[in-house]
Amino acid sequence: MIEQEIKVSKRPDDSAVAVAVQDVCKAEGLELQMKTSLKQYPGCTHWHFKRSSERGILELTWWPGEAEKRASRLWLSIHGNRQAEWISELIPKLKALIEKRLKVSS
Numbered sequence: 001m002i003e004q005e006i007k008v009s010k011r012p013d014d015s016a017v018a019v020a021v022q023d024v025c026k027a028e029g030l031e032l033q034m035k036t037s038l039k040q041y042p043g044c045t046h047w048h049f050k051r052s053s054e055r056g057i058l059e060l061t062w063w064p065g066e067a068e069k070r071a072s073r074l075w076l077s078i079h080g081n082r083q084a085e086w087i088s089e090l091i092p093k094l095k096a097l098i099e100k101r102l103k104v105s106s
Contacts, residue, residue, distance in 0.1 A: 001079050001080060002077065002083075003075050003076070003077045004075060004076045004077075004091050004095060005073070005074070005075050006074040006076065006095050006099060007074075007099050008072050008074050008102060009103075009104055010071070012064075012072055012074075014064050016102065017062050017074060017102065018045055020101040020102050021047060021060050021074075021098060022047070023101070024097045025060075025094065027097075028090060028093070028094065029052075030049040030050065030051055030058065031049065031050050031051070032047060032048075032049060033048040033057065034046075034048040035047050035048075038061065041063045043063065045061070046059065046060070046061045047059065047060045051084075051086050054084060054086060055084050056083060056084025056085075057079075057082040058076060058078060058090070058091075058094075059077045059078065059079070059082075060076050060077075061074070061075055061077065062074050074098070076095065078091075
C-alpha cells in the first residue's frame with residue numbers, strides 16, 4: 001500500500017477538511033464512490049474516489065486528533081489491488097490543492 005500524508009494545521013476544522021477533500025476531488029473529475037469510517041481509526045472519515053469508468057480507487061482518510069493525545073491526520077492511500085496510473089499522476093496535485101485550500105504552508 002502507498003500512503004501520502006497531507007499537511008493540516010495543528011487545530012484544523014473538521015468540516016473544512018471534509019469540504020476541501022470533496023471539493024478538490026470533484027474539481028479534478030473524481031467521483032465519490034463511498035464515504036464511511038474505519039474501525040482501526042475511530043472517529044475518522046474515509047472516502048473512496050474513482051475516475052469515471054477507469055480502474056483504480058483513490059482513498060483519503062481524515063482522522064481528527066484528540067486534545068494533547070495525538071495529532072490530526074489526513075492522508076491519501078492506494079492499496080496494491082486498486083492501483084492505476086491516473087492515481088499516481090494525480091496524488092501530488094491533490095495534495096497541493098488540498099493543502100492550499102486548507103491554507104497550510106509547506
